[in-house]
Every structure is written in structure tokens, then in C-alpha cells.
Amino acid sequence: MVPNSGDKTAVFLQKACLQHRFIRSKDTSSIVERPERLRAVNLGLAAAFARLNNSNSTSAQTAVKSEGLSGSSSVQNPTEGTDELTAALEHLNITSSSISPQLSQGRVEFVHSDATLDLLNHPAVKFVHGDITEDMYLGSLKRWARYSKDAISRGDSEIPSHLSQGDLYSDTVHTAVCPESIDAIQGALGTVCEAVDTVLKSTSRGVSEAGTKASRAFVGIRPPGHHCGEDSPAGFCFVNNVGVAAAHAHLQHGINRVVILDIDLHHGNGTQSIAWQINEETYRQHLEEEADAPVGKPGLQVYYGSIHDVLSYPCEDGKPELVQAASVSIHGPHGQYIENVHLTPYNSENQFWTELYAGPYSSLLGKAGEFLETTGGPGDDVLVFISCGFDANEHEYPSMSRHHRHVPTTFYYRFAQDTRKFADSFAHGRVISVLEGGYSDRALTSGAMAHLTGLACSNDAVVDESWWNLNNLVELEKAAKKRRGGRTSQPTAPALWIEQTLTAFASIDSSYLIPSTSSRSFVPPSSRVLRGRKSPPVGSNDETESPVQATDNKSIKEPQAVSDQLRQKRSGLESPPSDSNPVTPCLPLSDIPEEGTEPKKLPRVILRLGPRPANQSGD
Numbered sequence: 061m062v063p064n065s066g067d068k069t070a071v072f073l074q075k076a077c078l079q080h081r082f083i084r085s086k087d088t089s090s091i092v093e094r095p096e097r098l099r100a101v102n103l104g105l106a107a108a109f110a111r112l113n114n115s116n117s118t119s120a121q122t123a124v125k126s127e128g129l130s131g132s133s134s135v136q137n138p139t140e141g142t143d144e145l146t147a148a149l150e151h152l153n154i155t156s157s158s159i160s161p162q163l164s165q166g167r168v169e170f171v172h173s174d175a176t177l178d179l180l181n182h183p184a185v186k187f188v189h190g191d192i193t194e195d196m197y198l199g200s201l202k203r204w205a206r207y208s209k210d211a212i213s214r215g216d217s218e219i220p221s222h223l224s225q226g227d228l229y230s231d232t233v234h235t236a237v238c239p240e241s242i243d244a245i246q247g248a249l250g251t252v253c254e255a256v257d258t259v260l261k262s263t264s265r266g267v268s269e270a271g272t273k274a275s276r277a278f279v280g281i282r283p284p285g286h287h288c289g290e291d292s293p294a295g296f297c298f299v300n301n302v303g304v305a306a307a308h309a310h311l312q313h314g315i316n317r318v319v320i321l322d323i324d325l326h327h328g329n330g331t332q333s334i335a336w337q338i339n340e341e342t343y344r345q346h347l348e349e350e351a352d353a354p355v356g357k358p359g360l361q362v363y364y365g366s367i368h369d370v371l372s373y374p375c376e377d378g379k380p381e382l383v384q385a386a387s388v389s390i391h392g393p394h395g396q397y398i399e400n401v402h403l404t405p406y407n408s409e410n411q412f413w414t415e416l417y418a419g420p421y422s423s424l425l426g427k428a429g430e431f432l433e434t435t436g437g438p439g440d441d442v443l444v445f446i447s448c449g450f451d452a453n454e455h456e457y458p459s460m461s462r463h464h465r466h467v468p469t470t471f472y473y474r475f476a477q478d479t480r481k482f483a484d485s486f487a488h489g490r491v492i493s494v495l496e497g498g499y500s501d502r503a504l505t506s507g508a509m510a511h512l513t514g515l516a517c518s519n520d521a522v523v524d525e526s527w528w529n530l531n532n533l534v535e536l537e538k539a540a541k542k543r544r545g546g547r548t549s550q551p552t553a554p555a556l557w558i559e560q561t562l563t564a565f566a567s568i569d570s571s572y573l574i575p576s577t578s579s580r581s582f583v584p585p586s587s588r589v590l591r592g593r594k595s596p597p598v599g600s601n602d603e604t605e606s607p608v609q610a611t612d613n614k615s616i617k618e619p620q621a622v623s624d625q626l627r628q629k630r631s632g633l634e635s636p637p638s639d640s641n642p643v644t645p646c647l648p649l650s651d652i653p654e655e656g657t658e659p660k661k662l663p664r665v666i667l668r669l670g671p672r673p674a675n676q677s678g679d
Contacts, residue, residue: 067489069516070274071105072171072255075570076247077282079240084212092457092499093283093296099571100501101280103540104508106565107527109168110557112513115522167516170568171258171272175250179242179299184308185249188300188334189290197291201245201298205237223293237298241283245298248281252305255279255492260313260443263488275489276480276515278448280508284496286328286447287374290337295326295373302445302494303334309443310360316441319428319487322366323475324449324496325460326373327386327400331447335362336396343395358441363397363431365424369452369465370402391427392434399427403452403465412468425482432486442487446479448472450498450507455533457500469506470525476514491515506533536561 078095082088179185179198189198200220208218219236255277262273285302287295302320309315320335322328342359349355368386375383390396401420406412432442451460452467476493483491493515498504506528517523526532539554539562554562 067518068166068169068274069276069278069512070169070171070255070258070272071512071568072173072251072277072279072281073102073568073570074173074175074247074251074281075573076174076176077244078570078574079238080244080283081238081240081574083209083238092460095282095574096571097499097501097504098280098282099569100504101495101498101508102569102571103536103561103565104505104510105170105278105280105512106568107505107509107536107557107561108512108516109564110560111509111524111527112167112516112521113560114557115524168512169272169274171254172568172570173247173251173254175254176243176246177250177253179246179249182249182304183311184253184304185299187307187311188303191291201237201293202242205239205241208237208239208241219293236293241298245283248283248285248301249299249304251281252279252301252492252494253308255494256305256309256313256443259490259492260309260315263490264313264440276483276491277493278512278515279492279494281495284324284449285494286322286324286331286449286496287326289330289333292330294330296497297330300330300334302447303331305492305494306360306362306443306445314441315360315443316358317361317363317432317435317439317443319363319431319442319444320365320447321424321428321445321475321479322364322368322447322449322496323452323472324366324447325369325403325452325456325465326449326497327368327370327375327382328364328366328447328496329374329382329385332364332366332385332388332398335364335398338362339395339397346395361395361397361431361435363399363428365399365401365428366447367401367403367421367424367452369461369463371463371465372460391430397427397431399424403467405464409468409470412471417471417474422478425478428482429486438486440488442490444479444483444487444491446476446491446493447496448493448511449496450503450511453498453500453503453507455500455502455506456498457503460499469510469528471510472507473510473514473523473525473528476511477517477519480515481519502533502537505536540565 077098081095082091088094177185179189179202180195185198186195189195191197204219211218217236258272258274259277263275279301281301283296283298285297285300285304288297288300306315306318306320309318320328320331322331338360339362342361345356345359366386370383370386375386387400387402388398389400390398401424404416404420406416428444432438450456450472452465453472454461454466454468456466479491480489483489493511498507510525510528513523513527535554536558539558553559
């Protein structure tokens with residue numbers, strides 16, 4: 061077996077994803093899927109890094125890189141110091157793409173990706189979402205984004221009325237895309253393909269290239285993807301990030317067997333549909349070859365396994381085809397390999413671990429092992445993906461987990477550990493975890509912290525599962541909040557791990573680039589009724605293109621590190637008066653209340669398919 065490359069986990073971040081945002085009005089209080097969620101994820105990633113640094117300072121080290129799919133980097137050795145985290149960060153030149161300092165024997169390496177791809181011309185995207193004659197859906201998606209502002213200015217929805225509006229952006233009158241959404245979507249796909257390239261080149265025989273070396277990766281991108289089918293955007297998802305990544309691994313690297321483990325609260329109906337179609341085509345090819353047809357290149361085979369709440373979206377309305385799809389268990393017949401496990405309420409963590417996790421939840425990996433054993437066993441052609449949603453986290457909004465199907469935060473650590481062991485046995489340690497859902501900041505921060513710890517730590521590492529307990533999360537949230545009037549949000553200095561978290565967070569987070577909504581004029585929401593899905597297919601030309609010429613939308617390219625004053629200016633904040641306490645470079649977590657104030661009322665998040673309820677008026 062090929063040894064793992066440095067036993068390292070690379071974390072891929074993409075600032076273009078911050079451009080996909082709500083543009084209908086200045087009020088985003090009821091919008092649960094928004095770019096600020098990536099900030100909460102980044103805080104959790106920084107916390108994991110800081111904790112690992114403290115637990116074993118000789119191996120928990122990092123490098124921050126800024127390179128694209130074909131980018132290159134040079135290496136600069138930092139000065140030795142007693143605090144390796146501080147030493148690493150002090151020597152980072154994040155504003156330059158040509159200098160990427162790196163420390164040896166690190167567990168975690170951050171990569172600031174500027175990778176992108178063309179939706180209409182990339183082979184992997186066309187493999188998953190393209191049409192034989194023309195890219196009807198992909199072309200329509202680009203057109204919807206290009207003319208979104210024009211549609212909104214007319215009081216219309218920027219996506220066609222035959223698409224279910226509510227499940228694309230949480231409310232029947234809320235917009236789904238903006239002109240910059242295509243930059244975000246293409247950047248997300250480019251980044252996940254870059255992660256595939258990195259992991260496979262790092263673990264392949266005879267391949268030795270400069271750049272990041274890692275056998276595992278976490279890709280922190282949005283919008284998510286697992287609800288999007290071949291031409292059916294849904295559930296905040298417009299393209300299937302993991303599906304495209306699997307296709308890229310197959311077409312470019314000869315990966316013929318892919319395992320996808322989906323741990324989002326919601327069933328990944330889009331990913332399962334895509335996996336089914338891919339397996340169907342490979343099975344048909346196999347039958348033809350058995351009938352003496354010429355033997356061609358091996359087709360891709362996909363195992364899709366999901367743990368989800370069958371009472372939640374997309375099954376909440378009880379539609380038979382969706383509930384049945386979310387309950388399928390088939391292994392071998394017709395070339396299909398699908399396992400669905402339903403989340404179950406539990407009364408104690410002991411019950412969760414001894415009865416649920418050790419029982420039905422572990423079958424996800426068990427069935428994946430059976431798939432690989434029956435299709436050739438361990439091999440060079442195997443790659444493991446995790447569709448990693450954090451919305452099943454115990455800290456998610458109560459409205460999102462109203463059916464009481466959730467998991468302890470430690471689940472994200474242990475599942476990552478178990479998947480890592482599984483990949484070591486079957487796939488040369490290759491694991492790529494891709495962010496899916498998660499909407500509460502606390503759920504995202506704690507889940508990302510636990511999950512990256514599980515991906516990055518070997519079995520003999522010193523890990524304390526209390527790192528992400530509620531008390532520590534509250535302390536982290538207090539420290540990360542905006543400091544008003546030059547005063548810290550804490551009466552005493554934070555613990556060392558929190559200081560290190562904030563330092564690392566300031567270096568990896570780009571959320572200060574999120575455009576302010578204060579200058580946007582308010583457009584009243586439309587009173588139109590939004591229909592269900594029984595209308596023409598996505599590619600049908602049922603909408604009128606705007607006569608207004610769309611302007612080019614260029615990706616924001618700003619330095620990763622700026623002064624505190626510039627951060628505050630870009631964030632619409634006034635500079636606080638001078639104070640002996642340094643001002644943290646962190647902006648506030650959006651859904652954590654100020655100390656001494658009443659928590660704000662959280663939005664009721666209900667994702668639904670189908671037409672608008674009859675009791676809501678419309679024309």
C-alpha cells in the first residue's frame with residue numbers, strides 16, 4: 061500500500077463563495093443560508109488547529125497557501141520559537157500569492173484557493189449536469205444569475221416560476237441567486253476539484269510535484285450541493301459539488317470506485333439520483349460487454365450512504381417518491397449500491413453511542429466496505445468522500461431539528477476518525493470531506509472544530525472531546541464577538557487556546573469581503589404565487605431575457621490580511637477609540653446574542669417542496 065503523504069489534512073477555502081448572497085432587501089434576518097455561515101465554519105477550523113497545536117506542539121503545525129489549480133508556490137522556513145503557532149503566523153505573507161511559508165511535519169495545512177472552472181466547458185461538470193446536445197440547465201443557471209437584479213427590480217423572482225422557490229432560499233419570496241452567484245458556484249467547483257487533484261497526486265505512486273501534500277482534505281465551500289440532481293436545483297443547491305468532484309476524479313485520475321458518505325440532516329436526494337444514473341450506465345456497459353461487445357474503459361461505480369432525518373426536507377411533505385428514495389437499501393442488483401439510515405431520537409449520549417452509533421449508524425461504513433470488497437477490494441482506484449453537513453448537530457436551530465433527530469457534536473469527530481480508518485484500509489487514506497448544510501453558527505463552529513480534529517488526528521493523538529463542550533463554545537463565542545467602544549467582550553484575558561484561535565482565524569477568514577447590504581435599495585417582495593414542480597423542465601425557454609446588457613462580474617481579489625482599521629471600514633463599523641486592549645480582528649458571530657441582552661428570536665426554518673400554502677394570499 062502506498063503510504064500516506066505526511067499524514068496531513070489540507071483545508072481548502074475559497075473567498076469567491078462569499079459572493080453568493082441574498083440581494084432582495086437589506087433585511088437578512090430570516091435568511092438562513094448566507095455567506096456569513098462560512099465565517100462560523102472558519103472559526104471552528106481555527107479552533108481545531110489551536111487545540112491541536114496545544115495538545116502536541118511538535119506536530120500540529122500549519123501552512124497557509126494561496127494557489128489555484130495550476131498555481132505554484134515557494135517555501136520559506138520560519139524562525140524557530142517557543143510558540144510554533146505564533147511563529148508560523150508571524151511569518152506568513154498572506155497578501156502575496158508567490159510566497160507560501162510551510163513548516164515540516166504539520167497535521168493541517170490551509171489553502172486559500174482561487175481555483176475556478178467554466179460551467180459550460182468543464183468535462184466533470186458536463187458528466188454530471190450536462191446534456192448530450194447542449195447544456196440547457198447550466199446555460200439557464202448562468203442566465204438566471206446574470207439577469208437576477210433586473211428580475212427583482214420588476215418585482216419578479218429571478219428563477220422560473222415552475223421551480224420550487226421556497227426550498228432554494230428558505231422563503232417563498234426570497235431570491236435564490238445574484239449576479240455574482242456564478243463566480244461563487246464556479247469557484248466552489250474549482251476548489252473541490254483542486255482538493256481531488258491534491259489528495260490523489262499526494263498518494264499516487266511515482267507522482268512528485270511541488271505544492272500541497274495531503275492524503276485528506278476538508279473543503280469549506282458554499283452553496284451546498286447534495287440536493288441538486290442532474291438538472292434540478294433544490295434545497296439551496298445549484299450544482300452537485302461532490303458529484304462533480306467524483307466525476308473529476310474518474311475522468312482525470314482513473315478513480316473507478318467512489319464512496320460517498322452523507323451525514324447532513326437532510327437526505328441528499330440529488331447525490332443519490334446522480335449516483336443511481338452513473339451506476340445504471342456502468343451496469344449497462346457491463347451487460348453489453350458480457351454479450352460480446354468491445355470492452356471499453358471501466359465505468360464509474362458509486363456507493364452512496366446517508367444518515368438523515370426522513371421527517372425533514374425533502375421528505376417532510378410525505379411525497380411517496382421522496383420518502384421511498386430516502387429509505388432505499390440496495391446492494392448489487394442492477395449495479396446499485398445505496399444505503400439509507402434514518403436518524404432516531406435518543407435519551408442519553410450513552411444510548412446514542414452504544415445503541416445507535418454502534419448499531420445502525422455504523423452500517424453506513426459497513427455497507428461501504430462490502431461494496432468495495434465485492435468490486436475488487438482495496439485499490440488505487442478508490443476515493444472516499446464525506447458530504448459533511450452540520451445541521452444534524454445538537455446545536456442547530458430548534459426549528460431545523462424540530463423532529464428531535466440530531467447527533468452530539470462529538471459525532472463529527474468520531475465519524476471522521478472511523479472514516480479515516482476505513483480509507484486507510486481501502487483507499488490509501490484518501491478522504492475528501494465537503495461542506496454541505498448547517499445554519500446555526502454554534503452548530504457550524506462546533507461541528508467544524510470536531511470534524512477537522514477527527515480528520516487530522518491519528519489514533520495515538522491526545523484529543524479531549526470536551527474541547528467542543530458548551531462552556532468552551534460560549535467562551536469562544538464571547539471572544540469572537542465584536543468589541544464595542546474599545547472594550548473587550550470579556551472582563552479577563554481569554555485562555556491561550558482562544559487567543560491562538562483568534563490569531564489563526566484572522567489569517568484564514570475572508571468574511572470581511574462580504575459586500576455590505578446597507579447601500580442596496582429595498583425592493584418590495586412580490587405578491588406572486590410561486591408554483592410547484594409540475595411545469596416544464598428546467599431547460600425550457602419559458603422566461604424572457606432582460607434587454608439590459610449584463611455587466612461583467614469579476615471575482616473579488618483582496619489581500620487575506622489587512623489592518624484592523626481596514627477590516628472595520630469594510631465591515632461598515634466605525635473605528636473604536638484607542639484602548640490598551642487590542643481590538644480583535646474578528647467580526648461578531650451573527651446569531652450569538654450580546655451579553656446581558658435577550659437572545660433574538662430565531663427564524664423558523666422549514667424547507668418544503670411544492671406550492672405556497674393556500675392560506676397565504678397571492679395573485
